[in-house]
Amino acid sequence: MRIAILIFDQLTALDAVGPYEVLSRLPGADLRFVAKEPGAKRTDTGALALSADLGLADLPDPEIVLVPGGEGNRPLLGDDEVLDWLRSAHETSAWTTSVCTGSLVLGAAGLLEGKRATSHWVYREALRAYGAEPVDARVVEDGKVVTAAGVSSGIDMALTLAARVAGDDVAKAIQLGIEYDPDPPFDAGAPHKATPELVELIRSLENAP
Amino acid sequence: MRIAILIFDQLTALDAVGPYEVLSRLPGADLRFVAKEPGAKRTDTGALALSADLGLADLPDPEIVLVPGGEGNRPLLGDDEVLDWLRSAHETSAWTTSVCTGSLVLGAAGLLEGKRATSHWVYREALRAYGAEPVDARVVEDGKVVTAAGVSSGIDMALTLAARVAGDDVAKAIQLGIEYDPDPPFDAGAPHKATPELVELIRSLENAP
Numbered sequence: 001m002r003i004a005i006l007i008f009d010q011l012t013a014l015d016a017v018g019p020y021e022v023l024s025r026l027p028g029a030d031l032r033f034v035a036k037e038p039g040a041k042r043t044d045t046g047a048l049a050l051s052a053d054l055g056l057a058d059l060p061d062p063e064i065v066l067v068p069g070g071e072g073n074r075p076l077l078g079d080d081e082v083l084d085w086l087r088s089a090h091e092t093s094a095w096t097t098s099v100c101t102g103s104l105v106l107g108a109a110g111l112l113e114g115k116r117a118t119s120h121w122v123y124r125e126a127l128r129a130y131g132a133e134p135v136d137a138r139v140v141e142d143g144k145v146v147t148a149a150g151v152s153s154g155i156d157m158a159l160t161l162a163a164r165v166a167g168d169d170v171a172k173a174i175q176l177g178i179e180y181d182p183d184p185p186f187d188a189g190a191p192h193k194a195t196p197e198l199v200e201l202i203r204s205l206e207n208a209p
Numbered sequence: 210m211r212i213a214i215l216i217f218d219q220l221t222a223l224d225a226v227g228p229y230e231v232l233s234r235l236p237g238a239d240l241r242f243v244a245k246e247p248g249a250k251r252t253d254t255g256a257l258a259l260s261a262d263l264g265l266a267d268l269p270d271p272e273i274v275l276v277p278g279g280e281g282n283r284p285l286l287g288d289d290e291v292l293d294w295l296r297s298a299h300e301t302s303a304w305t306t307s308v309c310t311g312s313l314v315l316g317a318a319g320l321l322e323g324k325r326a327t328s329h330w331v332y333r334e335a336l337r338a339y340g341a342e343p344v345d346a347r348v349v350e351d352g353k354v355v356t357a358a359g360v361s362s363g364i365d366m367a368l369t370l371a372a373r374v375a376g377d378d379v380a381k382a383i384q385l386g387i388e389y390d391p392d393p394p395f396d397a398g399a400p401h402k403a404t405p406e407l408v409e410l411i412r413s414l415e416n417a418p
Contacts, residue, residue, distance in 0.1 A: 013226045013229060013230060014227060014229075014230035014387065017222045017223055017226040017227075017257075018226075020223075020254075020257060021221070021222060021223035021360065021361075024254040025254075031254070031256045032256060033256065033257055040249065040258075040260060045229075045233040045234075045240070047229070047233055047240045047241060047242065048226075048229060048242055048259060048260060049249075049259070049260035050257060050258070050259065050260075051249060051257060051258035051259075051260075100388075121388060138392045139392075149390075150386075150387060150388025151230065151386075151387035151388055151389070152230075152364065152387045152388060152389040152391065153388055153390075155361065155391070155393075156392055156393055156394065159393055159394050159395065160394045163395075168395065169407070171394065171395060172395050172397035172403060172404075172407055173403075173407050173410055173411060175393060175395055175397045175398045176397055176398060176399070176403045176407055176408070176411050177359075177360075177414070177415075178223065178359060178360035178361045178398075179309075179329060179330060179358050179359025179360055179398055179399065180360070180391075180393055181347065181358075181362075181396075181398030181399040181402065182361065182365065182391035182393065182398070183347045183348075183365050184364070184365055184368055184389055184391065185348075185365065185368050185369045185380065186368065186372075186380060186381050186384055188381035188384045188385055189384045189387075189388055189389040189390030189391070190385070190388065190390040191385065193390065194381060194382075194385045195381075198381055199385070201382055202382060202385050205386070206386075
């Protein structure tokens with residue numbers, strides 16, 4: 001199964017690497033990182049680079065396409081080459097997916113028109129500009145379009161996708177292999193679980209629309 | 210705060226990138242990926258490379274040192290240059306940490322002697338060879354040595370560490386920023402939650418000691 005994860009400079013690494021760690025373990029997975037220009041893409045902190053082995057033209061017809069978030073994807077919202085590639089990939093994909101603000105890119109490509117979708121909680125309402133109906137959920141499926149909430153939610157999205165693609169037992173085996181039995185020391189990972197001060201802090205740091 | 214994540218070819222990407230995504234958000238964090246030879250390190254699937262900007266000699270005294278897992282770390286178990294660097298870093302570190310089979314490397318460096326520690330569930334018992342007491346827990350703290358269970362547990366470990374280093378509110382803010390409100394579609398992420406068949410499957414795939 002051909003899987004394309006689109007990356008770019010200033011991406012949020014975990015948005016891409018969480019799903020990669022799950023989807024690359026699917027039986028028969030042929031997962032590639034693709035970019036407008038192949039090569040190393042620096043993450044939003046500057047401390048890490050992820051490699052894109054292929055350009056867009058090298059993988060025009062992935063069966064799963066995934067767009068991660070990070071402020072580096074904002075230039076893509078007006079990039080016809082990237083949006084055309086996404087639209088074309090979506091025509092034949094089995095699943096078109098995003099993590100975090102990756103859904104803004106799907107929206108800019110016109111793929112969320114009339115669809116239920118999600119994003120990082122700070123950016124969720126911004127999906128309305130693309131004709132989407134924002135949903136407060138960690139993973140939102142609408143037909144073959146599957147969007148995930150912020151950063152770490154890509155792991156949950158990818159396990160959901162793994163079950164759809166290969167069955168529950170395969171998804172459970174992958175979950176056991178990556179020992180995904182989450183147990184965070186705090187219960188503060190969603191805005192309704194955090195203090196108003198922390199919610200405001202993250203909003204201000206995120207520089208949201 | 211100087212943070213070093215040691216990487217190598219054939220690492221498991223999420224072991225490193227989960228904690229990176231948390232620890233790089235600590236106020237004043239100066240997080241670097243280091244390797245025996247700086248440059249791109251291919252992950253265990255071959256589909257991705259992560260960049261190491263620094264060599265070991267470039268960062269001899271990190272305040273946090275983290276060793277991830279992946280079968281590519283087995284050669285490090287007998288690599289004096291790496292083990293000496295770890296021992297030396299540990300002398301002055303505030304925290305010496307690992308994710309997944311990264312604890313085997315800490316063990317080989319002699320840093321787990323008489324300590325409680327954990328690893329990926331498949332490899333946990335192998336820690337006894339290094340004088341450690343294996344503990345069935347997602348995050349194990351013993352003094353300044355903090356070890357995490359398999360792959361995804363590095364996120365929980367890093368949030369625990371963030372709280373120790375910068376206080377609960379900072380850790381909660383980071384958790385909210387990465388929207389870590391986990392909700393996997395299955396409850397199969399630990400061996401006692403999975404079927405015996407899946408446990409046996411993962412054991413055989415992992416090629417455990």
